[in-house]
Amino acid sequence: MAASTTGPATGTNTSLSAGGHEPALAISGLHFRYGDRGFELKVPSFTLARGEEMLLVGRSGCGKSTLLQLIAGLVDPTSGVVKVAGQDMHALKGAARDRFRGRSVGMVFQTFNLLQGFSARENVLVALLMSDTPKGEWNARAEALLASLGIERVDAPAEELSVGQQQRVAVARALACRPALVLADEPTASLDPENAANAVHVLREACRAQGAALLVVSHDPSLEAHFARRERLDAVAATASASATTTTTATTTTTATTTTTAGATSIHEGADAR
Amino acid sequence: MSDLTIVLRSLRTRLFSTTVVVLLVAISAGLLLAILSLRSAGERAFERGTGNAHLLVSRDGSPLVSVLNGLFYANPPKAPLDQAKIAELRASFPWAMFVPTAVGDSYRSFPVVATVREFFTTFEPVLGEPWQFAEGRAFDKNFEIVIGDGVARETGLRLGAELVLTHGSGKSREGGEDGGGHAHVHEEYKYTVVGILRPTGSPHDRALFSDLESTWILHAFDRFERAGEHRTVTAADLTDEDRVVTGVLLRLPSRDPSSAPPALVSQYDRMRRDGSITVAIPSNEVQRLFSIVKSVDVLFLAMAAATLVSSAVAILLSMINSMAERRRQVAILRVLGASQARIFWLVLTESTIVGLVGAAAGVVVCAAVLFVATRWLLGAHGIVIAPELDARSAVLVAMGTTLLAAIAGIVPSVLAYRTTVARGLRPIG
Numbered sequence: 001m002a003a004s005t006t007g008p009a010t011g012t013n014t015s016l017s018a019g020g021h022e023p024a025l026a027i028s029g030l031h032f033r034y035g036d037r038g039f040e041l042k043v044p045s046f047t048l049a050r051g052e053e054m055l056l057v058g059r060s061g062c063g064k065s066t067l068l069q070l071i072a073g074l075v076d077p078t079s080g081v082v083k084v085a086g087q088d089m090h091a092l093k094g095a096a097r098d099r100f101r102g103r104s105v106g107m108v109f110q111t112f113n114l115l116q117g118f119s120a121r122e123n124v125l126v127a128l129l130m131s132d133t134p135k136g137e138w139n140a141r142a143e144a145l146l147a148s149l150g151i152e153r154v155d156a157p158a159e160e161l162s163v164g165q166q167q168r169v170a171v172a173r174a175l176a177c178r179p180a181l182v183l184a185d186e187p188t189a190s191l192d193p194e195n196a197a198n199a200v201h202v203l204r205e206a207c208r209a210q211g212a213a214l215l216v217v218s219h220d221p222s223l224e225a226h227f228a229r230r231e232r233l234d235a236v237a238a239t240a241s242a243s244a245t246t247t248t249t250a251t252t253t254t255t256a257t258t259t260t261t262a263g264a265t266s267i268h269e270g271a272d273a274r
Numbered sequence: 275m276s277d278l279t280i281v282l283r284s285l286r287t288r289l290f291s292t293t294v295v296v297l298l299v300a301i302s303a304g305l306l307l308a309i310l311s312l313r314s315a316g317e318r319a320f321e322r323g324t325g326n327a328h329l330l331v332s333r334d335g336s337p338l339v340s341v342l343n344g345l346f347y348a349n350p351p352k353a354p355l356d357q358a359k360i361a362e363l364r365a366s367f368p369w370a371m372f373v374p375t376a377v378g379d380s381y382r383s384f385p386v387v388a389t390v391r392e393f394f395t396t397f398e399p400v401l402g403e404p405w406q407f408a409e410g411r412a413f414d415k416n417f418e419i420v421i422g423d424g425v426a427r428e429t430g431l432r433l434g435a436e437l438v439l440t441h442g443s444g445k446s447r448e449g450g451e452d453g454g455g456h457a458h459v460h461e462e463y464k465y466t467v468v469g470i471l472r473p474t475g476s477p478h479d480r481a482l483f484s485d486l487e488s489t490w491i492l493h494a495f496d497r498f499e500r501a502g503e504h505r506t507v508t509a510a511d512l513t514d515e516d517r518v519v520t521g522v523l524l525r526l527p528s529r530d531p532s533s534a535p536p537a538l539v540s541q542y543d544r545m546r547r548d549g550s551i552t553v554a555i556p557s558n559e560v561q562r563l564f565s566i567v568k569s570v571d572v573l574f575l576a577m578a579a580a581t582l583v584s585s586a587v588a589i590l591l592s593m594i595n596s597m598a599e600r601r602r603q604v605a606i607l608r609v610l611g612a613s614q615a616r617i618f619w620l621v622l623t624e625s626t627i628v629g630l631v632g633a634a635a636g637v638v639v640c641a642a643v644l645f646v647a648t649r650w651l652l653g654a655h656g657i658v659i660a661p662e663l664d665a666r667s668a669v670l671v672a673m674g675t676t677l678l679a680a681i682a683g684i685v686p687s688v689l690a691y692r693t694t695v696a697r698g699l700r701p702i703g
Contacts, residue, residue, distance in 0.1 A: 065696070072609065074695045095613035102611015113606050113699060116599075117287035125275035130611035138275065173610075 022086030024050045024181045024213030025071060030080030032063075032070055041066055043080070050085075050180060053204055053214045055227035064217035064233055068183045071215070072105050073097045085180035103131040106174030106212065108203065110186040112166045114158040120146060120169045121154040127176040145172040149206060163191070167199050175210045182207050184216040193222060200226050277616070281624045284603065288596055292628065295585070295592045299632025302585040303675045304639025306578035310667040311644055313571055317564055320346070323476040324556035326398040326531065327371070328538050329524040331355070331363060331545065337554030338562060343377065344521035345556055346477045347385035350378040351520035359550065360519055367541060371396040371525030376489050376518050379439040379460075384425050386439055386482045388489035394420075397523055399474040402532065409433050410469035416488045416509070419465040423473035424480040436464045439492065460492045490516045585632070586678040589625050593686035600686075604693040614691050621687040622680060629679020633672035637663065 027046035033039065041063040048054055058064050069075040071082055073089040082089045084104050092100050106127075114123050124142040133141070146154050149168040153161065158169060167187070174182050184203060188196035200216070200223060207214040216223065217233070224230050285292045323345055333353035334340040342348040354376070355363075364372055373396065376388040387393075394412040398404050410433045413420055421431055431437065441458040465484060473479050487509055494516040495507045528535040538555070545553040593600075604617050612620075640663060 069696055074609070095615060098608065098611050098613040098616075100611075101609070107609050109699060113602065113609075115283070115603060115606055117283045122275060122279070122283070126280065126607070127610045129275050129277070129280075130607065177611075 022083065023047050024052065024085060025215065026081075026083040026086075027071070028081050030070065030077050030082060032066060032075070032077045032080075039063070041070075043067065048181070048213050048215055050213055051208070051211050052229070053207065053227055054216070054229040054231065055223055056215060056217045056231045056233050057221060057224065058217070058219060058233035060219050062233055064219070065185050067233065068107070068185050068215070068217055071181075072107060072183060073101050099130075099132065102127070103133070103177045104179050104181065106177070106179040106182040108167075108170050108174045108182065108184040108187050110189040112170040114166055114169055114173075116157075116159055118158055119155045120151050120158055120161060120165075120172075123158055123169055124173050124176045127173045131177040133177055141176060142172070145175060145206075148209065149202065164195060164198065167191075168202055171203055171206050175206055175212060178210055179212055182212045182214045184214065186218050186220075187216060188218065188220055188223065196220065196222070197226070277620060277623070280607070281620055281627060284600070284620075284624055285627065288592075288599070291592050291596065295588050295628055296632045296635060298585040298588045299582075299629060299675060299679065300635030300639050302578070302582040303633045303636025303671055304643060306575070306582055307636060307640040307663070307668060307671045308643035308647065309574050309578050310671070311640065311663055312647055314664060314667075315644075315662065317560075319475070319477075320560045320563065321557065322400045322474070323478070324401075324560055325476070325478075325523075326401045326525060327373075327523040327556055328526050328528075328534060329542065329545070330521055330554045330556055331524065331551050332521040332554075333550070334552050337552055338559045340521070340552045340554045341556045341559040342563075344375065344523075344554075347377060347387070347481055350385075354518040354520050355522065355551065357514045357517050357519075360522065363522060363524075363545075363551075366545075368527065369524050370527040371523065373397050373523040374486065374519040375521045375523065376486055377520050378518070379441055379489060379492070381425075381437055381439050381482055382429060384422075384429075384480055384482055386419075386484060386489075388484050388486045390486060393483065393523075396525070399476045399478045403474065405474075406472040408470045408472045410467070412469055413483070413485050414468070416485060416491065417463055417465050418468040418488075419482050419484040420469035420471060421467055421482045422471050422479040425482055426470045431467050431470075433467055433470065435467045437467070438464055441492070441496070458496070460495070462495060463488070463492055486517075486519070487512075490518065493518060582675060582678060586629075586682040589628050589679050590682040590685060593621070593625060593683060594689070597686065597689060600690060601693050601697065602699070604690045605695045605697070605699045608693070608695045609699070617693070618687045618691040621690040622683045625683025625686065626676055626680040629676040629682075630672070632679065633675040636671065636675065637668060640668075 025046070025048040027043050030041070030043040030046075032041040056064060056067070066075065070077050071084065071089070073082070073084075073092070076090055084100075087100060087104070089097065089100070115126060118126065121139075121142050124145060125138055128138045128141065143154065146169070149172050151161075151165055151168055151172065153165075158166060161169065174184075182203075187203060188199050191199055203216070204214060204226070216227070324341070325345070327345070330337075330340055330344050332340040332344050332351055333355055334343055334351050340351075343351045355374075360374060371392070373389060373393050375393070377385055379386040379388070391412055391414075394405050407420075408423065408426075410420070419437070421429075425431065439460050441460060465488070471479070490512050491507050491509065494511050494513070497516065498505055498507060498511075526535045526537050526541060534555075542553060542555060545551065600621070604621075607617060607620075608614075644663075
């Protein structure tokens with residue numbers, strides 16, 4: 001595990017041990033193998049400091065989303081440890097893991113995945129309902145978050161909002177429980193370049209304001225300009241165990257390795273999700 | 275925001291299918307409840323109609339027919355009791371009540387009961403509830419008539435109104451002949467309404483009551499007409515042939531009006547030995563009637579219950595059909611921190627709420643069915659029933675419906691429980 005890393009978004013060095021804080025995300029010896037299709041994902045060591053921003057790029061199907069699901073505890077690894085804010089995610093079982101994920105990990109998706117039939121405010125409140133946030137704080141927190149993201153029609157059904165507004169509601173929901181870590185899975189895939197840049201800006205700003213670490217995975221190389229810390233999570237087709245080179249910043253010691261067999265399909269299909 | 279909000283929102287997003295399924299459940303539960311209510315109401319109505327008569331004597335084919343004709347006015351009895359038999363019966367025991375009746379004429383399809391004044395003083399239409407006059411009085415002389423509450427309401431007849439009777443159970447003079455084609459309107463003799471009775475909740479509400487002698491005069495007139503004599507008939511012209519009595523309501527002396535006296539069985543057995551008459555204990559015959567129809571009753575109940583089960587299947591199918599949409603919702607909730615168990619209960623609550631709302635709507639459906647059925651029974655068959663929504667039945671049906679809905683929700687709940695988060699979060703299309 002890296003001893004320290006750069007906080008590129010702010011341009012300051014963040015010591016992981018400073019103040020006794022655990023990093024937002026620490027992965028060691030992570031190995032995920034799926035069934036007889038031969039899909040494998042290996043991440044020997046990976047660290048994301050609190051408040052840090054990072055872009056993980058790679059082509060479609062190389063395991064980016066799988067990695068996020070492993071981090072969120074939605075999929076169990078074959079071996080290895082994933083710690084979020086110091087807590088070994090996979091050491092937690094059942095409802096305890098779900099609760100921990102609810103309050104420690106925020107997720108933003110390509111299609112936003114807002115709950116249909118729920119208003120913008122309710123989409124945020126659902127996240128708070130699922131966490132152990134005191135009920136008295138729910139409304140104030142949801143309204144403040146939505147206001148800070150420029151959502152005025154808080155009681156409008158989510159599906160009636162513009163794409164940009166829906167994206168911001170999704171960001172608000174991901175940040176509602178003040179998570180240590182926000183995972184964004186292809187957050188700009190359905191947006192044009194201009195809106196994509198705006199969306200990333202909104203996401204980064206919101207995470208900064210909340211002090212949450214941000215890990216964005218995307219196959220879109222244009223996002224690289226927005227992130228000081230960038231990594232590649234490449235799959236090498238037709239090679240059984242080739243290592244993918246990662247792009248790292250000078251001070252980052254993270255290495256991510258993926259291994260796939262030829263013709264391996266998206267992890268979505270076979271992931272042994274809980 | 276609560277788990278219930280999530281469940282309600284989920285139902286609202288599928289408003290059409292939710293509404294259809296709730297309606298299905300409501301109709302099923304309502305029908306079941308209506309059948310239960312009508313059954314008990316019908317039983318009560320028949321029990322009320324027997325009044326305080328311990329025995330009913332007639333010359334009908336069976337005791338049950340005797341009660342249906344003599345107290346519920348189903349049909350005019352075909353064979354009358356002759357005057358000698360009436361006298362013999364009267365002398366055979368120190369009766370507390372001896373009320374002869376003649377049923378056969380009608381007014382606008384309402385049966386006319388010719389009887390004696392004691393009918394209003396000693397006979398109680400409902401046990402423990404004597405007759406009460408809303409207006410007027412009992413008949414004092416010939417061609418005065420008293421009308422039941424239902425007759426007054428449906429015909430608009432008031433005190434002092436005049437009317438003529440139809441021989442047989444045919445329609446009124448305005449309505450034409452009955453199915454038998456032998457209705458004869460007694461135009462020659464007009465009756466005057468002198469009393470209107472308060473409602474009793476029994477078949478007597480849909481009857482008119484006049485004195486025996488007036489009826490006998492009408493029939494004597496017919497006899498003379500058939501003989502080619504057109505003349506005014508008076509009581510002096512009556513013969514035993516005219517003095518028709520179709521039934522006698524009897525009551526034994528009793529210290530406790532609400533229970534049968536010990537002598538009832540012995541008197542019943544004694545009279546049954548007389549093959550020329552039919553003797554019935556009205557309350558027993560009503561019980562017999564219900565035991566006869568019980569098998570049909572059970573069949574109806576079974577059909578209603580089967581409908582209820584099919585509505586539960588509809589809940590199951592509706593929820594399974596919405597699984598693709600639900601899978602996404604479940605995956606989002608899981609990502610937000612909902613446990614699998616919580617997802618299971620959310621979906622189960624959803625189906626349970628459909629059952630609960632359906633059951634509640636079923637009570638409304640039941641009320642509507644009862645309203646229509648009551649009016650239909652009254653209009654088509656003259657059966658006066660006052661169905662009440664039995665609270666115990668309502669609770670049991672509601673609980674049963676809700677339980678069935680919950681059971682129907684188990685499979686979708688398990689499917690939701692097992693939903694793969696990654697699959698559920700796949701971009702649509």
